[in-house]
Amino acid sequence: MQELQRAKSLLDPVPPNYALTSSALLVIQRNSRDEQRKKERDLELAARIGQSLLKKNKTLTERNELLEEQVEHIREEVSQLRHELSMKDELLQFYTSAAEESEPESVCSTPLKRNESSSSVQNYFHLDSLQKKLKDLEEENVVLRSEACQLKTETITYEEKEKQLVNDCVKELRDANVQIASISEELAKKTEDAARQQEEITHLLSQIVDLQKKAKAVRLLFLWLMQN
Template sequence: MAEGEGRVDQVRNDFGNQPKVSIISPDTLSFGPANPVELWLRPLALFPLHQEEMDSKSRMEGLARDECELHDWYYKEDKKVLCADRVGQMTKTYNDIDAVTRLLEEKERDLELAARIGQSLLKKNRTLTEQNDYLEIQVGQITEEVAQLHHELNLKDELLQFYTNAAEESEDESSSSPTGKKSKVETASGAFVSDTLQRKLKELEEENLSLRSEASHLKSETETYEEKEQQLVNDCVKELRLSSLQISTIAEELARKTEDASRQQEEITHLLSQIVDLQKKAKSYAVENEELSQHLMAAKDAQRQLTAE
C-alpha cells in the first residue's frame, strides 16, 4: 500500500515539474480523447497489484483510494489546461505573426516618409542657399556701383570747384585791368567764359542731383535686399531647426518601433519553440496514454478475476 502511494506521489511530481506556459493553441495540440473516464483511468498501470502482500479486501480499498486521488489530480490538471487555452485565445491576436508583419510594414512606410521629408527639406535648403548666393552677388554689384557713383560725384565736384575758382579769378582780373580795347576784349572774353561756366555749373548741378537721387535709390534698394536676405536666412535657420527636430523625433520613434518589433520577434520565436516542445510532449503523452489504457484494461481484467475469486 505504501508503495502504491509512493508511485502516486512520483507521477504527480513528474507532471508537476513539467514547464508551464501561458499560451497554448488548441488548434496545434492534441491531447487524445477528452472523456473524463479515460482521463481518470490513465495512470493505473503504474500501480501493479501485489497479490502476495494484500488480501482481496485491502486491495479493493487501496485501489479505490488511489483512483479517487488520481481523479482529483487529473481534474485539476485538466482545468489548468482549459484555463491556459482561454488565455491563449485572448492573447492570440496580440502575438499573431500577421499583426507583427503589418506593424513592420507600417514602420517601413514611416521610414520611407521620413526619407522623403528629408529629401524635400534638403532640396528646399539647396534652393534657399542658391537664392541667398544670388542676392549676395546682387548686393556686391550694387555696392560697387554706388562706390563708382560716389567717385564720379567727387570728381565732378572738384571740376565744378575748379571752374568756379577760375571764373572768380577772371572777374577779378577784368575789374583791375586798364580801359580801352584790350579791356573790352577781356571783358567780353570773361563774360563768355562766365556764361560757359554758368551753363557747365548748371549741368553739373543737375547731374549731381540726379546722381544723388540715384545713389539714394540704390542705397534704399541695398537696404531692402539686405533685409530680405536677413529674413531669408532667418527663415532657413528656422526651417532647418524644425526639420532637425522632426527628423530626430522620427528617428527616435523608428528606433523605438524597431526595438519593439525585435522584442516581439523574439517572443514569437520563443513561443513557437514552446509550441513545438508542447506538440512533442503531446505526442509522447498520447503514446503513454495508449500504453496506460492497455495496462488499465489488464488491471481491470485482473480485478474482475480477483473479484470473481
C-alpha cells in the same frame, strides 16, 4: 471510465488550450507584421523629409548667394557713384571759382559797348559757357545724388532680405534637426518593440512545438496501450 475519457481527451488533434494559443499567436504575428510595415513607412517618411529638407536648404543657399551677389554689385555701384559725385563736386567748385574770377564788373553793371576790346568779348562768352557748364553740372549732381540715395535704399533692403533669409535657414534647419531626432527616437523605440515581440513569438512557437510533441507522444502511448 473516467480514465478512459481522460485518455480520449488526450487524443484530440488540437486541444482547446492549444487552439487559443495558436489564435493568440496569429494575433501577435499580425500585429508584428503591422508594426514592421509601419516602421518601414516611418523610415520612408523620414527619408522623404530628409530629402525635402536638403532640397529646401540648397534652394535657400542659392537664394542667399544670389542676394549676396546683388548686394555686392549695388555696393560697387554706390562706391562708383560716390567717386563720380566727388569728382563732379570738385569740377563744379573749379568752374564756380573760374566763373567768379572771370566775370568782369562791366558785365554785371552795364551791357557791352562797341569799343570794348576783343578780350572782354571773349571773356563774356567764356563766362557764358562756364555758367552753362555749371548749370549742367548742378543738374547732373542732383541726378547723381538721387541715384546714390536710391541705391543706398536698395542696399539696405537687400541686406535686410539677406538677414531674414539667413534667419529662416537657421530656423528651418533647427526645426528639421528636432524633427529628425524625434523620428529617429520613435523608430528606435518601435524597432526595440518589434524585436521584443519577435522574441515573444519565438518563445510561443517553441512552447507550441513542445506541447504538440507531448500530445503526440501521449496519443501514441494511448494507442499502444489500447492495442495491448
